[in-house]
Amino acid sequence: MNIIISILFIIITILSIIIFKVKGLLILIITLPLYIIYLNSNKIIDIIKKKKEGNNKDNLLERKEVEFVSSSSRRGKVNDDKNKKKKVKPQNKKQANKSRDKKEKSSSKKKGIVRKILTILLGFAIFCVFAATAFMIYIVVSTSNFDPNALVNQDQTVLYDKDGNEFATLGVQKRESVTYDQLPQVLIDAIVATEDSRYYQHNGVDMARFLKATALNLIGRDDAGGASTLTMQTVKNNLTKKDSLETNKIKKIIRKFQDVYLSVFFMEKKYSKEEILEFYVNDSCLGGSVYGVEEASKYYFGKDVSELSLPEASLIAGMYQAPNKYNPYKNPDKAEERRNTVLKLMVRHGYITEEEMKMAQAVSVESMLVGAKADTDYQGYVDTVIDEVEKLTGDNPVVVPMKIYTALDRSIQDGINDVLNGTSYTRWANDSVQAGIAVTNVNDGTIVAVGAGRNREGKRTFNFATQAYRQPGSTAKPLFDYGPGFEYNDFSTYTLFNDEPWTYTNGPSVGNWDNKYQGLITLKQAVSVSRNVPALKAFQQVDKKNIAKFVSSLGIDIAYSTKDENYKEYDNGGDNILNEAYSIGGMSYGVTPLEMAEAYASFANGGYHIESHAVIKIEYRNSDETIVTSDLKEYQKEKVMSDSTAYLMNNVLQYAVEYGFSGGARIYGSTVAAKTGTSNLDAATCKAKGIPIGSVGDLWTVAYTPEYSVALWYGYKENDSTHYLGSASYPKDDLMSAVFKNIPKTTKKWEIPSSVVAVTVEKETWPAQLASEYTPDSMKITEYFKKGTQPTEVSQRYAKLPAVTNLKSTKEGNNYKLTWNFKTPDILDSAYLSKYFSNSVYGNQSANYLQARLDYNNNTLGGFGFGIYKKTSTGNLELIDFIDSKSTEYTYKPTSNGSVDIIVRAEYKNFKDNASDETKITISANNVKELEISLSGNESISVTKGNYNEKGIIVKYDDKNVTLLSDITYTLNNTTYKSKSELEDEINRLETGKEVEITYSATYNKITKTITRKIKIEE
Template structure:
C-alpha cells in the first residue's frame, strides 16, 4: 500500500509538473469577471433597496387622493399692511365642461402642448422624464420639468410648489394612484377645468368665453392654440394685456401641433398669420368687475405668479401684502370723481403708484379712471409711456454727479445746440428759447433740454444706461434722445416711483413690490420681499434731491408744492412730432403725456396722465397740471398727522459759495457782490479750485488833492494811481455840505476842474478806480469855498483893523518892539489837502444837499 500510495503521489507530482505554470501576479480573467458581475449585482440590489427605501420615505407623507380637491380649487386670502384681510381670490369664475363636450381640435392643441403621449403612459412619461433628467444634470435641478397632464392635476390639487426631489416623488406616486383610480378621459376633464387661465378664471371653457365670447365648439384653430398655450404662464400670455407674448406662444403651439401630426403645415402657417387681437373680445364689451382694490389685487396676482409655481386661485394661500387701505381708497376716490381734480372728460386716464420710500413697498395703485373691464389694463403697472423730463435725474444729472462728481453749481450753457449724430440734428427747449449759462440746479428746475443733453454727453451713454438700469428702468439700448425722455419702449409709474425712491432713500433701491410673505397650506412661510441694494453714492442721492426741491419751489413743478412739507420732484411732458400734429389736427402746445414724480422721506409717488388713444385725444396746456395736482393731493393726504423729516446732508457733501455765470464754476471772492453769489453743494474734496477775480478790488487812487482858485472860482481836483493802469478809469462823485453824492464824470485822466462852485460850500469828492465789474475802495478829499463878505462885515472889519493899529502903536510906544508875524492866516483862503484837513473857511449858508451847480468842464461865469 505504501508503494502504491507513493506511486500515486509521484503520479500527482508528475501531472502537476506537466501543467503550465501561472505567471506571478496574474489572475484568471474568467474569475475576475465573475467577481465584478457579483459585485454589480450586489450593488444593484443595494441600490434598488436604497432607492425603494428612499422613495418610500419621500412618499410616506403624501396626501390621500381627494376627489373634491381634484375638482374644486381652494381660494387664497389677501391681508393688508396691518394684517387685516381685505380680499379673497378664488375660482368663483368657472364654467365646467364635460369630456364629451371638448372638441377634438381643443384636445389636440392641449395634448400637443402639454403631454402628447398622455394616452400611452401610466401617469409618468419615461421618455420625457429622461430628457428632463439630462437637462437637469447639465443645466441644474429644476431647469426643465417632465410633468404629464396627470402629474399636473395632482400637483395643482395636493402638493406645494417647491421644486424638490421629495415633492417630485410624491407627485409621481399620486399620479400612479390617480391613473389606477380614474380613466384617462376623467383625468383630462379634471385638467381642462382646473387650469388657471388669468382674468381670475379657471378652465378652458371659461377662458373661451372671456377672450373670444365663444363656446369651445365655435373656436377656430388659432384660438384653440392660444388657449392651449396659456396655462404655462397665464399672466404673461394674457392676450388682453400682452398680445405680443400671446401670439408668440400661440405660434409655438401651432408648430407643435404640426410636428406631432395634428395639423398640416399649410394649416399651421395660415393660423400663424392671423393677428391675435383680430378675434378678441373688444375692451368695451368685456365683463365688468366689482372687486375692491382691483388694480392692487391685479398686481398681487402677477407678483405671486412670478414668485414660483403658484396658483393664487386654487392653492389656498395666505398672502401678506403691502397695501395701505386708507391710501388705496383715497387714490380710487381721486381718480373716479371730480371732487379732487376736475378732469376734462371721461376718456382722460391716469396711472398712480404710491410707495414707501424706504422699503419699496407699494402702498396704493391707481390703475386708471372709470375702469369697466374686469382685470382691465392697469395704467400704474402695465403702461409703457415716454417719461419726458422726469427721466433727467435718472439719465442725465444723476450719472453726472455719480461718475463726474459735478456739484449742484456746475455751469452748463443753454445755447443753440445739436445732437452728435451725423446730421447734427438740433435740440430745442420747450419754449424754443435759450437762457445762456446756468447752474445744473437751475437747468433742472426750469427743465431745460440743452443742458440735459450736455450732461448725458459728458457722462457717456453706457454709464448713463447702467445707472438707470440699477434704478429699475429696463433699458435695452440708449440714444442721445433719451436725455429728454424720448425712450423707445417707455416706462410705467411703478418703475418711475421705484427709481425716484432711491434718491429719497440715500441711494438704496428696493424693487417695488406688493407682497411681503406667502404662507402655504402646510404653514410654510416664504419671505418674498426683495432686498435693498446700494445703487448710487449718498452724495448723488442728496444733491439730486436738493435740486429737485428747487423744481417745486421756483421751477416747473410749483403746482405740486406742499407748504410745510419737505418734498422733491420733477415734471415731465412729451411732444408730438410735426407730422403727427399735422395729420391729426393737434394744436401747438398740446402734449400726449404729462408726468409728475416726487417724494418725501416717507412716501414716493409717480403719476402719469394722458389718453389711451394719443392721436385721437391730447392734453391741452391747462390739463397738463393735473398730474401735479393729483400728486399734491395724494401726498398731502398720506402725510397728514405724520412726521416727515427733511433730507439730511451726508458727510460726503459740503456747501460752497459760487459766483454766478462762471464757466467753469468758480468760488466767489470776498469782493463778489452778494446778489452774484449762489450757495450750492459739492462732493467733499471736489469743490472748485479757482476763486473768481471778476470782482476783485483794484488799487485805490492815492494823494487826492482839492484846492480852490478864487480868481477862476474853480476847484482843482487831482490824484495819483500806483496800480496797473491798463483799462482803468476813475469815477468821480461829489457832494456839497454832506448832501447826496452825484457822479461828476468817469475819466481816464488823473485830474479835473470843477467850475462855478458855490461860495461858502464844503465839497467832498470821492475817486474810485473801475475796470469792467471791478472797483477799488474810494479815495476822498474835501475843500471849502470862501463865503462872500457883506458891507456890515467890511465896516466891522475896518473898525477892527483901526483898533488893531492903535494897539500895535501903543505896544510900540510901550516896548519899542514890533511883532514879525500876525496871529493867524486869512480864514477864507480855501486851500485843502489830500486828507481834507485844510482850513475849512466859512461854510456860508449853503444848505445840505445843494446840487452841484455845473457839470465838469463848464467855464466860470463872467
C-alpha cells in the first residue's frame, strides 16, 4: 500500500508542475503534509501513546501527594488501610504477562484503525486532486487555441443584388470601433459597476462569484447566474461563442471553465485591463444588428460615444445583459427599469452619488432617443436576408463576415419603395395604415422584392411582408377549396354550385359579402366574384386529409389532427387543425404575404413548390466555405400538384382578373391571374374596441404572372376605434395597381397541357353535357376539364326535335283534317324534368329550378307545339298556324283551288332553330271560296301636308263584301296601326316631299291578304 500511495503522489506532483508550472506547487503544498503523516503514522501513534502514559504517571504521583498530605489528619484510618494492604496477596508472574499482552494488542488495534482512517483521507485527497487535475487537463485539451485575431473582426459582410452589384454592408464598419481613450469615464463606470464590480482586482475570474455560480448550477438553481467577468464575456463572445447557447448544465459548466482558462492564462496575460475593456465594448450586441458602443450611441442617441451623458451611458450599460429585451425602441419601459437598476449599482459601488442617480432617473428614455433610422433604402430586404442566413447557417452575418449574393431586383424594389413612401402612390388614409408586399420569382422561388411596411425606421423592426400573420379572407379559396377539388375530386372550371342559403356542418349559416345569392353558378364564376357559399360547398366535398396535405405542400402548415407532425398550438389559444372556417379564410393564426406569394407561385409554375428564399449564394470570407442555395434540399423543386390542377387554377384566376374582381391587378397587355380577399372583424372584437359592426380587418390581393408572384396585405397592425377599414370603399385596389406597375409585363401565356381539354358545353347542364348543333350561342360556354373527365354526352335541351310521323289528311266538306303521331322527347317530359332537377347540385332549390325551366320553355322558347305551314310557289314556307303539343290534329281550310303542300313541323313557337324535319302532305282543293282585297281610291296619290284622308280598302269573300267583318291593319314605316285615324295622324305629321308606302292587311275566316298604296306629301 505504501508503494502505491507513493507512486500516485509522485505522478500527481509531476503532472501538476508540468501542466500548471509554478502554480502546480500549490497542489504539492496540499498533498505533501498528508503524505508525510501517512508514512509516519506508526511513530506518530507511539509518540501520542507515550505522551499519554507519561501523563498517567504524573497523575498518579499527584494523587499520592494529595493522599500523603491528607493522611496526617487521618492517621488512624491509614493504619487500618495498611493492615488491610498487608492482607492483599501479590499477583503472580503469569497474570502480569497476560495483562501486558492484552494492552499491546489493544494498542496495535488502535494503530490499525488510525492508519485506515489516514489512508482513506489521503486516498480521497489524492482522488480529488487527480479528478481536478483530469478535469483541468480536459479543459486545456478541449479548449480551442487562443486566437488573437478572433478578437477583432476585420471584414464586413457584403450583400449583392441579382446582377452582382453591392447594395448593403453589415459587420465591422457598422461597429465603428473605438479605443479605450475615446470611452467616457461615465460609461466605463456604468459597465464595471453593472457587469463586473471587481474587474480591476481579479486576474480574469472573480473566484468567489464563480464558485458560487458553479455550485448553484450543479444543483439546478435557476438564479445561479453566470458570474462571468468582463474578461470571460469577451472570451465567450469571440472565442467560445459556438457553445454560448448550450442548455446542458454540465456542458455549460465546462464552457465556463474554458472561459476561465482562456481568461486567466491568455487574455489577462497578453492584454491590459484597458485593452480587454476595449474589446468588450466594441464586439457586444446592443440590440438588433447594432454592435459596439459607438454604433449604439449613434443609433439610439444620435451622438458619438465620447459625448454620452450619465442617463445615456447607464442605459447602454444595462443592455449588455439582454440587448433585445432592453431595446428602448421596442421596450422603453423595460429599458428604463433596467437603466435605473444600473444607476443604483453605480451608487452602491461609489461611482455616483444619490443625487446624481435621481437626476439621471428623472430623464425619460423616450426623450433621449432620436428615432431609429435605416441606413439603406433596402432595409426591409436586408432584414429578410439576415433572418434567412441565420436560419440557414446558424451564423449572424452581422458578426460573421460573408459575401451574400441575393435575388434582389432593384427596379422592382425601388418601385415598391416609392409606393410605400408615398412617392408614386398618395392615397394613404393616414400614417398608421400599413401594407406588406412580397414579390417572388415563380420559377425558382427567389424573393426579388420586399415591402416590409410604411414609416419603417431602424433595422430588423417588424416586417409586414414576412412577420404579419393575418386572416387571408377569400385568397384562401384557391388553396383550401378549389385547388384540392381540381386535384382530388376532378373539378373542372365548369363545376356547378348552387349559391343559396347554406350552413356549416355544425350548424351556423354562411353568407356572401353582398348578403345575396346568385343561384346556379360555375366554379369559374364563383371564384371571379368571390362567393362564399360555393367555396364552403367545394370544401365540404373534398376529403379533409387531402385538403390538409394540399395546403401544407404549398408551404402553409395545416394539420388534420393533433397527431400530425406539423400540428401547432399558438399563443392566442388556437391551433392549425383544419376546419370548415378555413374555406373562406377564417384561420386561427393567419398567413404572411410571403407565404401567400410562395403558395400561389405553385399554380403559376405548373405545380411545383419551391421554398421562397432571398439568398442565392453565401461565401464565408474567413474560410473557403460556400453555400449555394439551389443545391440545398429545402430549395429544390417539389411536384405538389398535377399540371392540370395548376392550369385549371390559372384559367380560373385569369378569368377573375378579366371579368370579375381583379383586385387592382389587371394590367392591359400582360397575362395576370389574381384573387382578392377580405377579412371582417368579428362582432365581439368590434364591440370590445368600439369599432362599427361590419368593419374590415384585412384586405388582400394575391396576383401572379407566368414569371412573378405578388402578395399584398393592407390594414392596420392593431385595430381600434380610430384605426379600422370601412366596409364601403377601399383604396387597396388602387394600391395594388400602383404596385403592379412595377412588375415587368409579359405576354407569355400559360400553355394548356396535354392533361387538360377545352370543351364547349351547354350552360345549366349537370353533369356537364356537350352543346348540341342548335344550342343558342348565349347558352354555350367553353370550359376546361382534366383529360378523361370531360363530357361526352350531347345535351338534348336544344337538340333537333324528332319529326312527326304518320301524317294523314281527311276531307271534311271544303276543309281537310290533318292527323299525325309524335313521341315527346324526355327533355320535354315533366316527369323527366322533375327527376333531373332533383340532382344534389340544385341544393334546396330543386322545385324553383324546375319551375324556372318550365317558364323559360313557355316564355322564351314560346312553348312547344307544331307548326302548320304551306309551301309557296317560290318554295318558301308560309305559316298557317301553330298549335299546342297537346293536340296532334289540325283542320286545314284551303283559300284557293288547286294542289298545295302542307308541312307539319315539331318546334317551339319562338325558337325555330331546332325544329324537326318537315313532314309533308299534298292536298288538292276545289270549289274553294277565295278572299279578295282592293283599294278605295288610287294606288298612288299625292296630298298636301296635313290634309290626308284615308280611303280604306274593300274586302270580299265569295263575292260578298265582308269589309266590316274583317280584321284590317295598316302598316307604315314598320309601325302597325289598327285604326284609320291613327294612320291619318301619322301621315299628316310627315314633312313635305316625303314619300311613304302603306301596307293594308285584311284577315277573314283565317284567310289573310295584303295590298299597298303609295303616298307623296306636297306643299
